[in-house]
Each structure stands twice: as C-alpha cells, then as structure tokens.
Amino acid sequence: MKDGWGRRWLRDAGYLGVELGASVVSLGLFCVILVLLPLMLITGGVLLMPQAVQVLHRWSDVNRRRIGRRRGEELPPLARTLPRGSTIDERLRFAFSRATARDALWLTVHAFPVMWLSLLTLALPVSAVNTLAVTWYWQFAPADDPVGSPYPVTSWELAWTMPLVALGYAIAAAFLVPAVARLVAFVSAKLLATPARSRLAARVDALTLSRAAALDAHAAELRRIERDLHDGAQNRLVNVVMMLGIAERAQETGGDVGEPLRRAQDAAADALAGLRRTVHDIYPPILDELGLEGALASLAGRSVVPCALETAGVGRVPAAVESASYFVVAEALTNVNKYAAATRATVRVEREGELLLIAVEDDGVGGAVERPGGGLAGIRRRIEAFEGTLDVTSPAGGPTVLRTELPCGS
Structure with missing residues (x-):
C-alpha cells in the first residue's frame, strides 16, 4: 500500500531536517580543514x-549510506584509511588524492x-504557522x-490578511519541500557516487595492501617456524647427538652406556614432540579431522578460563x-587466559553470506592495547592478509570484545 501525500511530505521534511543537521557537521569539518591548510607549511x-x-x-561514507537509503540505490563507500606507519609522502598522497578532491567538493556544497x-525551505511551513498565529497575537x-x-x-x-x-x-511549502528534498x-548522490575508475583504483589499492599484509604475515610465520626449529627441535637433536657420542665413548672404554642412551632417547622424544607442535602451528591437523567448529570446540575446552562456544551453521x-x-x-x-583476569569467555562464530564473523568476548579487566x-x-596481520577487518573494544x-570479519567465499 502506497503512502499518502501527507506522509510522503512529512518524510521529505524530515529528510531536509536531517540534511540541515548533517550540513552543520559538514560546516564544522570544512572549517577544521580550512584552518589546517596554512599549517601544511610546518610538520604539524x-x-x-x-x-x-x-x-x-x-563522514562522506556515512552520508553515502544515508543518501543511498533515501534514493533506494547503492553508493559504495570509499572505505579509505591511512595505513599504519605511513611515510610523509604516503600521507601527502592520501591527503591530496582524487578521492579526497571529490569528497572535499561534496563537503563544500553540503556545508553551504x-x-x-x-x-x-523548512522555514516555509514554520512561516505559514507563524503567519496564521499573527492573526491573533499581533x-x-x-x-x-x-x-x-x-x-x-x-x-x-491587516491582521485578517494574514490567513491568505x-x-x-x-502552498509554497507543499510544492517546494518535496522538490528541494529530491534536488x-x-x-548529493551525484557528488558522492564513486566513478567506476575510482572504485577500481581503490580496489587495486586494497589488493596491494592485502598482498603486502599477506607477505608480512608469511615472513613473520617463516621467522616463527625458524625460531621454533632453532630453539626447540634443533637443540634437542644436538643433545641426542651428544648423548650418543657419550654412549659411544663409554662403550669403547667399557663404561655404562645405559644412562647416556636413556638421555638420548628422552631428547629424541622431546625433539619429536617439538616438531609435532611446529607442524601443528603451521596447519592444525584437527581442522582436517573435525572441521572448524570441532577445532574451535577443542580450543574452548582447553581454555583455563571457562569458555562457551556458539556457532551457527558455519x-x-x-x-x-x-x-x-x-x-x-x-x-x-591465550590473551584472555594470560592477561584478562576473566571468569568467563564466549566465542561466537557465524556465517553471513560471504563473510565469516568471529567474536571473542570476556568479562575481564579490559584495557587491551594493540602493540x-x-x-x-x-x-x-593474519586478518588483513585476507582483506578482513578487526575491531577490538576494551x-x-x-568487557573486552574482539570482532573479526573474514571473506570466505559463497
């Protein structure tokens, strides 16, 4: 059932009211950027x-979503963020990119x-009510x-002319409010719409960052594996060789070879256990055996802090x-068990379309900081390698809540 004219008019008036409030925010942001421009001459x-x-x-992405809902069309957000540890040149390119110029043009139009x-336009219906009231309070x-x-x-x-x-x-408000709302x-939609070329460039930038994150994650993983092998299995294998050498010399001199051989056997068992842990950390076999839900249930069961697992058809x-x-x-x-001083934790995993959503929450002391x-x-680093997102509230x-979104295909 279609809305009546009055309801549509009220919706248009409400939209203009929201635009008026949003434009005040845009005006404030415009003034801040205008003040910062002369400061570009100095490092600050x-x-x-x-x-x-x-x-x-x-702010422009917020308005893209709002304008898109108003017009019933999708205005893809830019979702441009400043990479961590950016150099001065990268910060300048980010600040004066073509996308920034488009958003700055929209901001100027929106602010004024x-x-x-x-x-x-909103003054018209207010003036109509006020003018009608003048008939009495003049x-x-x-x-x-x-x-x-x-x-x-x-x-x-003169007072009796006020109703006219x-x-x-x-009448002016009846026609102008819907017309101005549409205009x-x-x-706004034209100014906020991202050209296909810009969307492609943003996608290329995102893929470049994702590739860099994947390479960083891969390099960090290789360093971890090398460290585990060097500090763990390699040292234990050296002990095996030493114990076998001691046993060999003991045999040549007629001494007791039992103790060196037992120590060599213990060192070999430790080395084997270390190798198994390293292999497990590369790709846990439990994932092949039980799938993601079963593997996470095993993690939750081994947690020192009581942990509940909630999954929904992953x-x-x-x-x-x-x-x-x-x-x-x-x-x-691991962070919850070591630092949170929590009494309980919850892991929620669900799938929404092409996204895998993971949330880990605990009732600990909070104050978690990313270092x-x-x-x-x-x-x-792991999440960004998949073009995923991480949000930590602590x-x-x-409570501390860690939320991730991972693209997982359809």
Whole structure:
C-alpha cells in the first residue's frame, strides 16, 4: 500500500531536517580543514591534515549510506584509511588524492548551499504557522514594534490578511519541500557516487595492501617456524647427538652406556614432540579431522578460563580461512587466559553470506592495547592478509570484545 501525500511530505521534511543537521557537521569539518591548510607549511600540518582527511572520508561514507537509503540505490563507500606507519609522502598522497578532491567538493556544497537551501525551505511551513498565529497575537505587540509577517500588522484589517499570506506559504511549502528534498538527494548522490575508475583504483589499492599484509604475515610465520626449529627441535637433536657420542665413548672404554642412551632417547622424544607442535602451528591437523567448529570446540575446552562456544551453521570454508580463524581464536583465548583476569569467555562464530564473523568476548579487566609485535598485532596481520577487518573494544574495567570479519567465499 502506497503512502499518502501527507506522509510522503512529512518524510521529505524530515529528510531536509536531517540534511540541515548533517550540513552543520559538514560546516564544522570544512572549517577544521580550512584552518589546517596554512599549517601544511610546518610538520604539524603534514601530520594532522591526513587525519582530518580520514575523518572526511568516514563522514562522506556515512552520508553515502544515508543518501543511498533515501534514493533506494547503492553508493559504495570509499572505505579509505591511512595505513599504519605511513611515510610523509604516503600521507601527502592520501591527503591530496582524487578521492579526497571529490569528497572535499561534496563537503563544500553540503556545508553551504545545501545548508541554506534546507533552512530556507523548512522555514516555509514554520512561516505559514507563524503567519496564521499573527492573526491573533499581533495586538499584544508594542505599538512602536509591530509584528511583521511579511509586513507590519497594526490593525485588524491587516491582521485578517494574514490567513491568505499563510496559505501562500503553505502552498509554497507543499510544492517546494518535496522538490528541494529530491534536488538535494540528487545532487548529493551525484557528488558522492564513486566513478567506476575510482572504485577500481581503490580496489587495486586494497589488493596491494592485502598482498603486502599477506607477505608480512608469511615472513613473520617463516621467522616463527625458524625460531621454533632453532630453539626447540634443533637443540634437542644436538643433545641426542651428544648423548650418543657419550654412549659411544663409554662403550669403547667399557663404561655404562645405559644412562647416556636413556638421555638420548628422552631428547629424541622431546625433539619429536617439538616438531609435532611446529607442524601443528603451521596447519592444525584437527581442522582436517573435525572441521572448524570441532577445532574451535577443542580450543574452548582447553581454555583455563571457562569458555562457551556458539556457532551457527558455519560448515566448511576454505582451508586457509579455517586456519586463520583457528589461530585468531587461539591467540585471543591465550590473551584472555594470560592477561584478562576473566571468569568467563564466549566465542561466537557465524556465517553471513560471504563473510565469516568471529567474536571473542570476556568479562575481564579490559584495557587491551594493540602493540607492535603483540598478540593483537599478530591477529590483525593474519586478518588483513585476507582483506578482513578487526575491531577490538576494551574499555577499562571490561568487557573486552574482539570482532573479526573474514571473506570466505559463497
């Protein structure tokens, strides 16, 4: 059933009201960027401007979603973020990219023409109500300061013309509010729409960052494996060789070879266990045996902090995604057990279309901070290798919630 004219008009008026409020935010952001431009001559401006531009991109993406809902079409967000550890040149390229120029043009239009157009249009129905009320309250105004709407009302004869003026305002509002709402939405959509070429460039940038993250994750994994082999299995194998050498010399001299052989056997068993752990850390065999849900259930069962696992029809996903998900949960639960001082934890895993959503929550002390080389940084490195996202919320006093999204195919 279609909405009536009155309901559509109210919806258009509400939209203009939201646009008016949003344009005030755009005006504030415009002023901040304008103030930062002269500061680009010094180092502080170079550091601050990219941050302001990042806020601009986020604000424009918010409005893309809002305008898209209004027009019933999809306006893909830019989702441009400033990479960590960016050089000065990379920060400048980010701040003065073509995407930034498009968003800055939209911001200028939104902060000035849209704000005033929305304000003047919304003033029409308000003026109609006010003018109608003038018919009654003009008589209470001081003689030297009569009510004027749109001309001074100093007598009943002039007061009785006010309903006609109010009718004029109402007719203008009836036609202009929907028309201006459509115009504002159309102009905003045109300015916020990302050209196919820009979307392709953004996709290439995202793939480049994803490839770099994958290479970093691969290099870090190789370093970890080398460290585990060097500090673990290799040292134990050296002990085996030493013990066998001692046993050989003992045999030549007629001494007791039993003790060196037992120690060599123990060292060999330790080396074998270390190799098994290293292989397990490369790709846990339990994933092949039980699948992701079974492997995560095993992790939850081994957690020192009581952990509940909630899954919703995850099924099988690509092996690389299963492995990354397993290690994400394993690292998150390790952090909970070591640092959170929690009494319980919850792991939620669900699949939404082409995304695998993982959330790990605990009721601990909170205050988790991502540090270079730390567990959270390792999780982010794994996630970014798949073009996934990581969000950690950990206020002081808790709770701590770690959320990830991993593309997993259809």
